[in-house]
Amino acid sequence: MDDHGSGVLRQLLEMAPHSVVDTHARLGDATAVVAPEALVDVMRGLRDAEGLEFDMLTDVTAVDHLGREPRFDMVYHLYSTIRNHRLRIKAGVPEAPGEIDTLVEVWPSANWMEREVWDMYGIRFRGHPDLRRLLLYDEFEGHPLRKDYPKERRQPLVGPRN
Amino acid sequence: MASEPHLLTERTRDTAEDDLERDLHTEHQVLNMGPSHPATHGTVKFLIELDGESIVDLDIQVGYLHRGFEKECESGSWYQAIPYTDRLNYNSAILCNIGYCMAVEKLLELETPIRCQWIRVMAGELSRLGDHLTRCGAACLELQAMTPFLYAIEARELTWDLQEMLCGARVTSNMVRIGGVKHDVPPAFPPAAREFIPKIRKLLGDFDDVVTQNRIFIDRLRGTGVISKEDCIRYAVTGPVLRSTGVPLDLRKDEPYLVYDQVDFDVPVGEVGDNYDRYLVCVEEMHQSLRIVEQCLDKLDQMGPGPVNVDDPRVRWPAKGRVFNQMEELIQQFKAVTEGPIVPEGEAYCAVESANGELGFYLVSDGGAVPYKVRCRPPSLINLQPLPLMVRGAMLPDLIPSFDFINMIGGECDR
Amino acid sequence: MTARVVKVKRHEKLGWLERLYVPMIVKGLWVTSRYFFKNLGGYLRGNPQTFVVQWPEEQVDYPDAFRGMPVLVQLDNGQPRCVACGLCEFACPTDCISIVPGELEGAGIERYPEAFDIDMSRCMFCGLCEEACPEEAIVMSRNVEVAAFDRATMVFDKDALMVPEPLLKRRLEFLRGEYDREHAPVAKARD
Numbered sequence: 088m089d090d091h092g093s094g095v096l097r098q099l100l101e102m103a104p105h106s107v108v109d110t111h112a113r114l115g116d117a118t119a120v121v122a123p124e125a126l127v128d129v130m131r132g133l134r135d136a137e138g139l140e141f142d143m144l145t146d147v148t149a150v151d152h153l154g155r156e157p158r159f160d161m162v163y164h165l166y167s168t169i170r171n172h173r174l175r176i177k178a179g180v181p182e183a184p185g186e187i188d189t190l191v192e193v194w195p196s197a198n199w200m201e202r203e204v205w206d207m208y209g210i211r212f213r214g215h216p217d218l219r220r221l222l223l224y225d226e227f228e229g230h231p232l233r234k235d236y237p238k239e240r241r242q243p244l245v246g247p248r249n
Numbered sequence: 250m251a252s253e254p255h256l257l258t259e260r261t262r263d264t265a266e267d268d269l270e271r272d273l274h275t276e277h278q279v280l281n282m283g284p285s286h287p288a289t290h291g292t293v294k295f296l297i298e299l300d301g302e303s304i305v306d307l308d309i310q311v312g313y314l315h316r317g318f319e320k321e322c323e324s325g326s327w328y329q330a331i332p333y334t335d336r337l338n339y340n341s342a343i344l345c346n347i348g349y350c351m352a353v354e355k356l357l358e359l360e361t362p363i364r365c366q367w368i369r370v371m372a373g374e375l376s377r378l379g380d381h382l383t384r385c386g387a388a389c390l391e392l393q394a395m396t397p398f399l400y401a402i403e404a405r406e407l408t409w410d411l412q413e414m415l416c417g418a419r420v421t422s423n424m425v426r427i428g429g430v431k432h433d434v435p436p437a438f439p440p441a442a443r444e445f446i447p448k449i450r451k452l453l454g455d456f457d458d459v460v461t462q463n464r465i466f467i468d469r470l471r472g473t474g475v476i477s478k479e480d481c482i483r484y485a486v487t488g489p490v491l492r493s494t495g496v497p498l499d500l501r502k503d504e505p506y507l508v509y510d511q512v513d514f515d516v517p518v519g520e521v522g523d524n525y526d527r528y529l530v531c532v533e534e535m536h537q538s539l540r541i542v543e544q545c546l547d548k549l550d551q552m553g554p555g556p557v558n559v560d561d562p563r564v565r566w567p568a569k570g571r572v573f574n575q576m577e578e579l580i581q582q583f584k585a586v587t588e589g590p591i592v593p594e595g596e597a598y599c600a601v602e603s604a605n606g607e608l609g610f611y612l613v614s615d616g617g618a619v620p621y622k623v624r625c626r627p628p629s630l631i632n633l634q635p636l637p638l639m640v641r642g643a644m645l646p647d648l649i650p651s652f653d654f655i656n657m658i659g660g661e662c663d664r
Numbered sequence: 665m666t667a668r669v670v671k672v673k674r675h676e677k678l679g680w681l682e683r684l685y686v687p688m689i690v691k692g693l694w695v696t697s698r699y700f701f702k703n704l705g706g707y708l709r710g711n712p713q714t715f716v717v718q719w720p721e722e723q724v725d726y727p728d729a730f731r732g733m734p735v736l737v738q739l740d741n742g743q744p745r746c747v748a749c750g751l752c753e754f755a756c757p758t759d760c761i762s763i764v765p766g767e768l769e770g771a772g773i774e775r776y777p778e779a780f781d782i783d784m785s786r787c788m789f790c791g792l793c794e795e796a797c798p799e800e801a802i803v804m805s806r807n808v809e810v811a812a813f814d815r816a817t818m819v820f821d822k823d824a825l826m827v828p829e830p831l832l833k834r835r836l837e838f839l840r841g842e843y844d845r846e847h848a849p850v851a852k853a854r855d
Contacts, residue, residue, distance in 0.1 A: 114355055114597050143485050146626040150613055164598055168482055171503050196485035199634045222312035222663055231320055238324055329757040332790035362848035403715050417729040423790045432842045435729050458695050462675050463688045502667035515670045529672035560847035570843035572798050579798055586751045586796045
């Protein structure tokens with residue numbers, strides 16, 4: 088695995104050589120694809136390792152690659168307030184069962200952002216303390232940011248079009 | 250937005266206390282506050298578990314302003330998402346414009362002309378000023394102080410007048426374009442800005458005179474809504490809330506984008522991390538924003554007229570004078586409008602320092618004319634998450650200033 | 665030029681006078697009454713300095729760059745300048761424009777819009793139609809007062825949208841100021 092000249096990626100590869108599936112540093116964003124089983128361990132390592140110290144989980148989101156296997160990519164953006172560097176971690180999530188481990192234990196900021204991903208993409212987080220919909224309401228059917236969710240679809244509790 | 254209020258925690262009691270409480274009939278009470286409450290600026294619902302007047306626990310339900318921004322962006326061209334970004338944080342629309350356009354430019358590996366960058370910085374700082382004025386003014390209003398609110402809103406009107414002169418609209422500016430800005434600074438703008446800046450300073454001074462050393466105001470803010478540095482970082486809180494705890498994290502300083510490395514400004518930090526620090530940090534940031542606007546005006550004067558857009562017909566539409574007169578440019582205009590920019594396959598995350606914190610855009614392109622994925626990292630939503638930490642154990646009225654100085658903007662929080 | 669970190673000054677210790685609210689009451693009264701007497705003096709001299717505008721009785725002058733509702737430029741012969749090319753339809757993010765093109769025999773212009781409707785209840789005055797137009801035919805006017813009692817009346821047809829060219833002079837002059845601005849050559853951020 089290549090570190091593409093990025094010091095962060097090099098340290099990540101030294102720390103967890105077998106968990107990293109792929110790396111790239113296109114457009115200056117260091118990115119590593121991690122095996123989903125090892126996600127929590129890698130993340131904990133990234134948070135605690137000397138020289139990396141990613142103390143802030145800036146963003147959690149998912150991308151739906153409809154027709155690809157695995158269908159979803161979880162995308163995490165990490166930032167270190169101490170070292171002032173960034174890293175993007177991706178992990179594939181297959182459509183069935185559509186589950187991945189939660190990161191709430193590592194960074195509490197993951198709580199709401201994972202709820203949002205569940206809301207929008209229908210990815211379940213194993214071990215999440217409070218997996219409810221965040222932005223939409225409970226009666227909402229489906230997960231709107233999936234690529235197979237039609238934009239024009241009407242929902243229960245939404246009035247007729249006038 | 251779940252309807253399940255599963256807040257009432259199970260309590261284990263000592264028997265003596267148990268007997269006493271049974272006699273006194275004390276039990277926790279759940280209070281619904283919002284979604285449309287006069288003391289919160291923002292559409293959000295709080296489920297508050299109260300013990301008397303102290304807050305035991307708090308559940309925040311957001312999403313009342315959800316309108317599918319990210320889904321909507323996936324159906325239009327890259328440039329058609331720009332007016333929608335105005336509606337994210339409607340107090341500082343230009344900063345959202347800048348964030349989105351810079352993310353697309355990062356995907357296109359495009360560098361904007363220097364004059365355009367100065368215009369962006371100036372417009373963005375005006376917008377930040379308006380946002381902070383709203384935050385401080387509305388917080389005063391919700392703490393029952395009407396007069397300082399009026400001074401803050403008058404100053405905000407002046408910044409919005411300037412934005413109107415610059416962009417053509419007060420709130421939904423739609424100023425920034427991929428690879429440039431819509432138009433150069435209109436000739437009427439610089440003199441008006443130089444006239445208005447002292448007025449804004451004076452209004453800020455009056456605001457300061459009425460509020461900052463007022464004992465009632467200090468009593469309401471000092472020591473309320475305290476959050477520690479470590480908690481802020483664990484919860485990914487950014488912006489003035491993080492800086493009030495003493496962490497000097499400002500992306501304008503730490504990852505200078507545009508021309509922020511060429512302007513002179515201070516990053517104010519607090520020490521305690523309570524609402525009073527947040528208020529002082531915001532007030533100081535307003536003065537710094539005014540300083541940056543003045544520097545930009547000087548620089549733009551000194552630079553003289555110049556190009557503000559890149560000459561790449563697929564990205565930025567050709568100059569109108571050429572479109573009217575030359576066949577080649579007319580065809581390019583047709584292609585550019587009907588197809589929009591073709592963005593190479595890839596992904597990019599670009600973060601700017603908005604008025605509330607780190608505003609990030611994560612874009613994925615599949616190499617086509619339509620965004621594959623647009624993700625906005627909303628600082629309002631993420632800063633709101635540790636609110637229960639700030640107010641747990643505090644009195645119910647302390648919730649109001651704590652919520653106000655987080656400055657949740659519904660449009661950005663719920664997207 | 666760098667960014668420096670400064671610590672804000674907290675007003676930590678209140679003196680006994682401040683704890684009695686006295687200085688701030690005096691200061692607050694001084695600030696507010698200054699405004700009061702300034703406004704009163706303005707009224708007495710017939711030159712009020714108040715900030716509030718009593719709209720709609722009083723109107724403000726919008727700046728040159730102001731974007732109101734989009735309108736069609738009407739030429740002297742009563743016809744729109746529009747050639748029904750449909751670029752504004754493409755550029756519109758909210759799909760509020762609908763055009764039915766027609767062909768005209770004989771005259772210098774061959775295409776014209778048979779129907780041109782804008783749904784003002786969807787329009788967000790973003791100005792992308794004006795920027796896309798290759799004919800200077802659709803421009804943002806200075807009119808923002810388009811409220812109505814039902815949605816059907818919010819759909820403006822061609823006749824309702826047409827405005828004679830002299831009335832749009834200020835906007836057109838503002839736009840023409842930008843026409844000849846050259847674009848900068850492309851610089852790649854990274855090789």
